[in-house]
Amino acid sequence: MDIKKQMRSVIQWENPREYQLFFKFTESGDELKNASKLILQPGQGCIFTYEGKVEGVFEEEGLYDLETANKPFLTTMRKFMNAFESEHKTGIWFYRKADMVNVRWGTRIPITYNDPVYGFPVKLRAYGNYSIRITKAENFFENILAGQQDYFVDQLQEIFLSRITQPISNYLANAKFSYAEIDSNIELIAAEAKNKSGSVFENLGFQLLDFRIEGNSFDKETNDRINEISDVQAEVHSANIAGVDFAELQKLKAMRDMAKNEGVAGAGMGVFAGMNMGNAMGQPQQQEKAPEPKTDVRSKLKELKELFEDDLISEEEFKTKKQQLLDQM
Structure with missing residues (x-):
């Protein structure tokens, strides 16, 4: 029997990893003793589960008392027949409440739409960064995290990118920006992409703080076709x-x-x-x-x-x- 585990615990999230959204505290096992202490640092939050249910969401920094049915030594002795294991299981999930800034994004597949000037489909890729803040930790915990021990921003990106490509494609198709007009309207496109993306993040329990497009490119086939047309136009002008x-x-x-x-x-x-x-x-x-x-x-x-x-x-x-x-x- 580990005597140290029978003492009251002081629980805190030390040394969070970069771009880590959730972290399950497991250092003292899942049988936290009654009157254990929870310490939250600035920019951190915590979800506390007891016997499989969310019992509390702590959002303010400071010191908290945790009350459970586990009493040191007494609980362990009573559970002798269960190999010293209590059924009063607890769980502590810390989450990052501070802003997550400069999160990288990029289109995995080209955004395809019909060019209004040239009259044929073009394929556009783009990349940039965005910043987010978690606003509904419990909602995300219950619907997405589902008990995982760790969760990082790149896992959130998988969900985000799969949902945002189609709305941006629809916007470009309706905006009727030609091949040569994309660069001059990049800020307008980014602003519209932010509006389209906001609801996606909100449904996941996050607030989208900003959204930037740093660069874009068309596929080789599109560039070749545009260059051929430009060459003919130049020859007509010269003639x-x-x-x-x-x-x-x-x-x-x-x-x-x-x-x-x-x-x-x-x-x-x-x-x-x-x-x-x-x-x-x-x-x-x-x-x-x-x-x-x-x-x-x-x-x-x-x-x-x-x-x-x-x-x-x-x-x-x-x-x-x-x-x-x-x-x-």
């Missing part, structure tokens, strides 16, 4: 500045590429492509256009030079078109 029809420019590029890949036979195709470009550039205008501003002429000269450097037009074509643009100044 417009240079005064060249975009469809004709694409044909000329294809013929130039063919000429490079076919050696001597391709040389003839190159000459033919140059002749077509020359004819296109040398055709008289159907109607007289008003003189263009000098700034537009300068931009067209720059684009014309790039077409020449990229071997899309010949030197003769370059000089001819250049002179036409200079005559407009």
